[in-house]
Amino acid sequence: MGFKMNIGEAAKKSNLPIKTVRFYSDIGLINPKTNETSNYRIFTNQDIEKLLFVGKARKFNFSIEECRELLSLYENRTRSSSEVKKLTLKKIDEIDQKMSELHSLKNELSRVAKSCNGDQRPECPIIGFLANKEN
Amino acid sequence: MGFKMNIGEAAKKSNLPIKTVRFYSDIGLINPKTNETSNYRIFTNQDIEKLLFVGKARKFNFSIEECRELLSLYENRTRSSSEVKKLTLKKIDEIDQKMSELHSLKNELSRVAKSCNGDQRPECPIIGFLANKEN
DNA sequence: CTTGACTCTCCACTTTGTGGAGACCTTATG
DNA sequence: CATAAGGTCTCCACAAAGTGGAGAGTCAAG
Numbered sequence: 001m002g003f004k005m006n007i008g009e010a011a012k013k014s015n016l017p018i019k020t021v022r023f024y025s026d027i028g029l030i031n032p033k034t035n036e037t038s039n040y041r042i043f044t045n046q047d048i049e050k051l052l053f054v055g056k057a058r059k060f061n062f063s064i065e066e067c068r069e070l071l072s073l074y075e076n077r078t079r080s081s082s083e084v085k086k087l088t089l090k091k092i093d094e095i096d097q098k099m100s101e102l103h104s105l106k107n108e109l110s111r112v113a114k115s116c117n118g119d120q121r122p123e124c125p126i127i128g129f130l131a132n133k134e135n
Numbered sequence: 136m137g138f139k140m141n142i143g144e145a146a147k148k149s150n151l152p153i154k155t156v157r158f159y160s161d162i163g164l165i166n167p168k169t170n171e172t173s174n175y176r177i178f179t180n181q182d183i184e185k186l187l188f189v190g191k192a193r194k195f196n197f198s199i200e201e202c203r204e205l206l207s208l209y210e211n212r213t214r215s216s217s218e219v220k221k222l223t224l225k226k227i228d229e230i231d232q233k234m235s236e237l238h239s240l241k242n243e244l245s246r247v248a249k250s251c252n253g254d255q256r257p258e259c260p261i262i263g264f265l266a267n268k269e270n
Numbered sequence: 271c272t273t274g275a276c277t278c279t280c281c282a283c284t285t286t287g288t289g290g291a292g293a294c295c296t297t298a299t300g
Numbered sequence: 301c302a303t304a305a306g307g308t309c310t311c312c313a314c315a316a317a318g319t320g321g322a323g324a325g326t327c328a329a330g
Contacts, residue, residue: 141276142276142277142278143277153276153277157277157278173277173278174277174278174279175276175277175278176277176278
């Protein structure tokens with residue numbers, strides 16, 4: 001029987017807002033026990049581990065559903081590591097995609113921004129560019 | 136008096152889904168007239184211009200509220216182009232920020248992915264990495 | 271007149287939480 | 301023991317930017 005704690009301490013230990021911990025509990029990402037009389041959630045160190053895990057994975061752009069998946073891999077250590085790697089490589093791919101999109105976005109915006117003198121006169125090539133049907 | 140059309144044609148001409156056009160109309164980004172008897176929205180070529188403008192700006196990561204702002208500059212040509220340029224440069228800054236975030240994200244993920252052999256064995260350094268409190 | 275295509279409004283759902291209201295529980299203090 | 305403070309509960313609403321569907325009304329053609 002490990003250490004038990006309420007949601008406040010769980011939040012502190014996992015570096016997550018209380019609201020977020022409650023949310024993760026609501027959607028079943030973690031399943032803390034409940035004190036039947038007080039209705040308070042009871043967190044174990046295992047729950048904290050999971051919360052830390054999720055907090056980290058979320059920072060790395062894994063979605064909640066992906067976290068759920070990773071969590072099940074995390075819990076079931078008999079599964080192969082290839083599944084985890086697959087998910088991670090997919091994430092890297094998505095990041096690459098996003099980066100190249102942002103790159104061309106920036107190029108186009110920089111181009112029009114450069115062509116705009118940014119003075120008090122009303123003529124603005126940015127507006128013209130955005131209003132143009134073509135391109 | 137220019138050409139008038141219903142929402143279906145407006146959507147087609149602006150390359151936006153009908154639902155989206157209706158949504159933009161609901162939030163007052165555009166203000167098509169309404170046929171009082173049929174309750175159908177009536178779009179002019181001016182409205183199409185605006186929709187194209189917004190569609191373009193949205194692609195360039197301008198938020199709806201920014202579009203609203205740009206639209207007012209677009210309508211009021213007496214305003215200075217410096218406001219438009221300011222908004223655009225802010226966008227470019229945000230894109231830079233996002234890109235550097237994604238960059239470090241990718242670096243870390245690539246690092247752990249490389250260290251994972253991705254075979255059938257349960258040991259997985261990615262899981263270990265994500266589960267680690269530190270870092 | 272009826273059929274089919276089009277449009278209307280209203281509601282729900284998406285994602286990942288955040289904020290608040292009102293009620294309940296626990297602990298400490300007087 | 302009573303009360304106050306602080307912690308927790310559930311439920312509802314909101315964020316952005318739409319998307320999907322239900323049920324009803326409209327329009328044009330055959």
